Amino acid sequence: MSPHAAPHVELRRVTKRYGAFTAISDLSLTVDKGSFTALLGPSGCGKSTLLRMIAGLEPITAGQCFINGAEVTDVDPAKRRIAMVFQSYALYPHMTVRQNIAFSLSIAGASRKEQDARTQEVARILQLEDYLDRRPAELSGGQRQRVAIGRALVRKPEVFLFDEPLSNLDAKLRVQMRLELAKLHAALHSTMIYVTHDQTEAMTLADKIVVLDRGRVAQIGSPLELYNRPANKFVAAFIGSPSMNFFRVGLTAVEEKTASVALPGGRTARVGLGAPPAFAEATVDLGVRPEHLSLVDTHDAEAALSGRIGIVENLGNLTLLYVDTPAGQLIVEGPGDVGSKKGDLVGLKFSAANARLFGADGATL
Amino acid sequence: MTGAVAVADAPLSAASRLMRLRRIDLIGALVTLATLLGAVVWAFPLYWGLVTTFKPETEIVQPGVQLWPRDFTFENYANVLTQTKIGLWYLNSLITSGAVTIIVVAMAASAGYAISQLQFPGRRFFWAMILASFMVPIPALIVNHFVLMSQFGWVNTLQGVVAPQLIAPVTVIIYKQFFDQMPKDFREAAKMDGANEFQLLFRIYLPMNWGVTTALAIITFIAAWNLFLWPFLAVSSEEKLNVAVGITQVHDAFGVQYGRDLAVAMLAALPVAVVYLLFQRRVTQAIMLSAGIKG
Amino acid sequence: MLKSKRAEYFAAAVLMAPFVVIYAVLFVYPTIKMVELSFTNAPLIGPGRWVGIDNYWRLATERLFPTALWNTIYFVILSALPSTLLALFVALGVNRLKGWTQSVVLAAFFLPYILPVSVVFRIWDWMFDHDFGIAQYLIAPLNGGQRLSVFRTVPLFMPMVALVTIWWLMGFNVLLFIAGLRNISTEIYEAARLDGATRWAQFKRITWPLIWPVTVLVLTIQLILQFKIFDQVYLFTQGGYRVDTTMVMVQYIYRQAFQLNKGGLAASASVVLFVLIAVMSVLQYQLLRVRAQR
Ligand SMILES: Nc1ncnc2c1ncn2[C@@H]1O[C@H](COP(=O)(O)OP(=O)(O)O)[C@@H](O)[C@H]1O
Numbered sequence: 003m004s005p006h007a008a009p010h011v012e013l014r015r016v017t018k019r020y021g022a023f024t025a026i027s028d029l030s031l032t033v034d035k036g037s038f039t040a041l042l043g044p045s046g047c048g049k050s051t052l053l054r055m056i057a058g059l060e061p062i063t064a065g066q067c068f069i070n071g072a073e074v075t076d077v078d079p080a081k082r083r084i085a086m087v088f089q090s091y092a093l094y095p096h097m098t099v100r101q102n103i104a105f106s107l108s109i110a111g112a113s114r115k116e117q118d119a120r121t122q123e124v125a126r127i128l129q130l131e132d133y134l135d136r137r138p139a140e141l142s143g144g145q146r147q148r149v150a151i152g153r154a155l156v157r158k159p160e161v162f163l164f165d166e167p168l169s170n171l172d173a174k175l176r177v178q179m180r181l182e183l184a185k186l187h188a189a190l191h192s193t194m195i196y197v198t199h200d201q202t203e204a205m206t207l208a209d210k211i212v213v214l215d216r217g218r219v220a221q222i223g224s225p226l227e228l229y230n231r232p233a234n235k236f237v238a239a240f241i242g243s244p245s246m247n248f249f250r251v252g253l254t255a256v257e258e259k260t261a262s263v264a265l266p267g268g269r270t271a272r273v274g275l276g277a278p279p280a281f282a283e284a285t286v287d288l289g290v291r292p293e294h295l296s297l298v299d300t301h302d303a304e305a306a307l308s309g310r311i312g313i314v315e316n317l318g319n320l321t322l323l324y325v326d327t328p329a330g331q332l333i334v335e336g337p338g339d340v341g342s343k344k345g346d347l348v349g350l351k352f353s354a355a356n357a358r359l360f361g362a363d364g365a366t367l
Numbered sequence: 368m369t370g371a372v373a374v375a376d377a378p379l380s381a382a383s384r385l386m387r388l389r390r391i392d393l394i395g396a397l398v399t400l401a402t403l404l405g406a407v408v409w410a411f412p413l414y415w416g417l418v419t420t421f422k423p424e425t426e427i428v429q430p431g432v433q434l435w436p437r438d439f440t441f442e443n444y445a446n447v448l449t450q451t452k453i454g455l456w457y458l459n460s461l462i463t464s465g466a467v468t469i470i471v472v473a474m475a476a477s478a479g480y481a482i483s484q485l486q487f488p489g490r491r492f493f494w495a496m497i498l499a500s501f502m503v504p505i506p507a508l509i510v511n512h513f514v515l516m517s518q519f520g521w522v523n524t525l526q527g528v529v530a531p532q533l534i535a536p537v538t539v540i541i542y543k544q545f546f547d548q549m550p551k552d553f554r555e556a557a558k559m560d561g562a563n564e565f566q567l568l569f570r571i572y573l574p575m576n577w578g579v580t581t582a583l584a585i586i587t588f589i590a591a592w593n594l595f596l597w598p599f600l601a602v603s604s605e606e607k608l609n610v611a612v613g614i615t616q617v618h619d620a621f622g623v624q625y626g627r628d629l630a631v632a633m634l635a636a637l638p639v640a641v642v643y644l645l646f647q648r649r650v651t652q653a654i655m656l657s658a659g660i661k662g
Numbered sequence: 663m664l665k666s667k668r669a670e671y672f673a674a675a676v677l678m679a680p681f682v683v684i685y686a687v688l689f690v691y692p693t694i695k696m697v698e699l700s701f702t703n704a705p706l707i708g709p710g711r712w713v714g715i716d717n718y719w720r721l722a723t724e725r726l727f728p729t730a731l732w733n734t735i736y737f738v739i740l741s742a743l744p745s746t747l748l749a750l751f752v753a754l755g756v757n758r759l760k761g762w763t764q765s766v767v768l769a770a771f772f773l774p775y776i777l778p779v780s781v782v783f784r785i786w787d788w789m790f791d792h793d794f795g796i797a798q799y800l801i802a803p804l805n806g807g808q809r810l811s812v813f814r815t816v817p818l819f820m821p822m823v824a825l826v827t828i829w830w831l832m833g834f835n836v837l838l839f840i841a842g843l844r845n846i847s848t849e850i851y852e853a854a855r856l857d858g859a860t861r862w863a864q865f866k867r868i869t870w871p872l873i874w875p876v877t878v879l880v881l882t883i884q885l886i887l888q889f890k891i892f893d894q895v896y897l898f899t900q901g902g903y904r905v906d907t908t909m910v911m912v913q914y915i916y917r918q919a920f921q922l923n924k925g926g927l928a929a930s931a932s933v934v935l936f937v938l939i940a941v942m943s944v945l946q947y948q949l950l951r952v953r954a955q956r
């Protein structure tokens with residue numbers, strides 16, 4: 003995120019209602035020029051709605067949308083100098099790849115020569131030259147995906163919008179296309195806004211991630227910020243796989259940067275605080291990621307919790323252990339050659355820096 | 368049924384099942400035979416009419432059943448082509464049916480598109496009107512269609528034959544249904560590409576529903592070609608008749624001549640028969656669609 | 663937003679215009695005029711005097727219209743029901759066939775449907791011709807060895823026209839039934855056969871419950887269609903003698919308007935036909951809706 007870049011796309015206090023249902027409420031957002039911004043959130047949280055409002059496909063109930071500093075709230079989609087890649091690709095089945103790519107140019111009344119030249123150029127970038135005279139039905143999933151991108155590319159838009167573009171591909175192809183998209187962004191330096199429910203895609207591609215929760219921004223930040231300093235329990239739970247472990251603890255003492263908590267099972271632990279909480283809460287949620295829990299002997303002084311291993315999932319390079327503790331079942335990520343097995347009694351430890359406390363409203367303390 | 372019982376019963380039940388299978392196959396074979404026989408009976412009148420046209424008149428009126436002409440001849444057709452105005456009637460039928468087809472399909476596609484895809488005041492009203500007109504028997508309107516055509520001065524003209532045939536609510540309904548089913552993404556992608564509503568219709572929606580258009584065009588054409596009552600009323604001079612009505616006039620003009628009467632009928636049926644045989648699948652599809660069964 | 667709304671209205675106006683004009687001029691206006699005309703004593707072309715419900719009174723009291731109504735209903739009964747049932751049997755038979763045999767057989771049953779009515783008339787007029795018709799070989803033995811002009815024998819006229827109509831239009835019904843039968847998966851039959859269901863049981867338990875909605879649909883389509891009967895009846899009574907006894911409703915309208923120049927009376931008969939068919943169509947529409955909701 004370059005500090006000097008002016009916002010390229012900006013949403014100001016935008017609300018979208020479908021009848022009585024509020025899909026997006028009072029949301030503000032800036033997207034920097036040349037950035038790759040991901041809109042991330044679970045299905046139904048309003049990602050597509052937000053993207054479609056930027057595209058101009060969905061009328062905005064209240065609020066404003068700016069592109070390049072000019073208000074476009076009521077401007078036609080075709081006049082916003084943006085292009086969109088649809089989840090379904092929406093390739094016109096009755097047109098060849100060439101016609102699909104050139105469609106917007108032909109609508110705009112470009113000359114045959116210009117259409118051909120620009121289609122060729124796009125085809126070269128996307129390695130589609132050999133498929134130009136095929137119909138979409140004769141292409142593989144990855145090729146269709148590239149045609150969809152080509153159709154956006156040919157218009158030389160200032161902003162690219164992607165709505166879950168990889169979700170129709172199989173796992174292997176998805177990784178490959180992800181890399182190609184990253185390369186494309188590096189080559190074009192265009193602004194890209196990318197909707198996904200897949201945190202891996204968002205984390206690997208984006209330099210800024212907007213996490214949405216039921217039509218509101220849960221947090222905006224770089225991938226690592228979201229991982230290391232989640233602003234609330236929702237983001238903490240959503241980012242990271244397997245998901246963060248949460249359990250109830252009692253707050254016993256609060257200092258400048260740390261707090262003491264009483265854990266289920268009787269032991270106490272120290273946990274880092276972002277800032278001292280303004281009020282003292284008796285019980286809070288403690289969150290710790292599976293990869294930040296490690297196995298120790300039950301009698302070890304550092305063991306915060308102890309329990310019995312319920313299930314062992316060995317994934318080769320790492321092992322997931324489901325440990326039944328007084329705090330409930332916790333997931334622990336261990337190395338691939340972890341020595342423990344089902345039924346073992348183990349202690350769990352974590353460091354103060356790697357644990358988070360969440361208040362009753364879900365905000366990180 | 369337990370295993371033990373099944374084993375004990377095995378020889379008997381196998382035998383009885385075989386018997387039943389045989390009986391069933393016999394029934395099945397009889398049904399198939401009856402069906403094939405039925406098809407022959409059904410096709411026979413058409414065959415008999417056709418084969419008669421290749422017999423000389425003297426052979427036609429001889430007693431006995433002659434399934435193939437003893438004296439194969441084209442003279443009936445030659446007579447019809449030279450002595451009747453069938454060429455002109457063909458032309459009239461071609462012009463009126465072609466015009467009806469083009470206008471109906473264009474109008475129905477446009478209206479179907481607007482009602483399916485656009486929001487505008489009166490949309491629901493027009494849709495209700497189309498559904499209502501679906502229930503109206505056109506033959507009940509012949510009197511006032513005639514009055515209207517005479518007010519236009521269109522009685523005994525080709526445009527007068529065409530006009531009342533343009534009410535085709537089913538075609539609009541079918542187009543609307545098909546456009547309704549188009550995924551929204553195509554529309555939005557094209558909008559982002561800068562297409563307006565007309566470009567959307569003519570470059571995306573219609574080409575993507577080419578099959579429906581062909582099917583609807585074919586049966587609209589066949590129906591217009593075959594129409595009897597209205598052209599019969601609207602046309603008074605032999606020069607403006609269509610084929611379907613025209614061939615009933617031959618009789619009046621020349622008296623009974625079986626071969627010639629049938630030959631002219633076969634010529635009238637030829638184009639629709641050819642169209643049907645060429646586009647069987649489309650005709651079938653269109654019929655299903657207009658009956659409300661998705662093909 | 664405002665601008666794109668205006669563009670949308672403009673597009674809608676342009677696209678709807680041909681439809682609206684055609685429907686207003688050729689459908690709405692004539693329909694209103696028809697009702698208006700039915701309350702006057704106007705000739706076919708020209709003005710008339712308002713006579714209230716006189717025309718409707720005449721329809722009810724004079725002998726010809728009730729005869730025409732009855733003949734129409736008689737014809738509908740003779741044609742709609744048999745052609746529906748026959749088509750079901752034919753479809754069941756055709757559905758057993760495979761590949762090209764099925765195509766050929768289906769074409770044999772369907773081809774008559776696409777013929778112009780006048781061609782159908784010519785073919786059957788020739789088949790039943792009094793002097794040389796091939797059908798006389800079947801008719802004569804039944805008629806005590808005498809040839810019989812079936813279309814000139816009043817009690818036979820309607821049944822014979824119905825027969826010709828069934829031959830002409832049954833293919834349409836067969837097509838709809840076959841579409842219905844194809845929607846029944848063969849697995850259901852295989853499961854039933856493994857359960858030892860007899861052929862009759864299979865039909866009663868599987869085929870019929872799934873096919874009866876189609877049967878009802880076909881029957882209502884036929885009822886509405888056959889109610890508009892004119893062409894065949896007119897063609898087979900060509901020559902104009904003894905038309906009255908076999909007259910049907912549309913023929914009555916034709917006679918009053920175009921032969922006797924009684925526009926008002928013809929319009930009132932049209933209104934009656936209009937209402938009868940509209941009622942049947944509403945019933946059919948409801949039926950379709952019920953079907954669609956399943
Ligand atoms: N046209 C619409 N009418 C009513 N509700 C809608 C419409 N489009 C989306 N929604 C609702 O808005 C919410 C957000 O939808 P969407 O933006 O598609 O979610 P996602 O994050 O999965 O892309 C969902 O609950 C959805 O049901």
Ligand SMILES: [Mg+2]
Nearest residue numbers: 049050051166
């Ligand atoms: Mg979505």
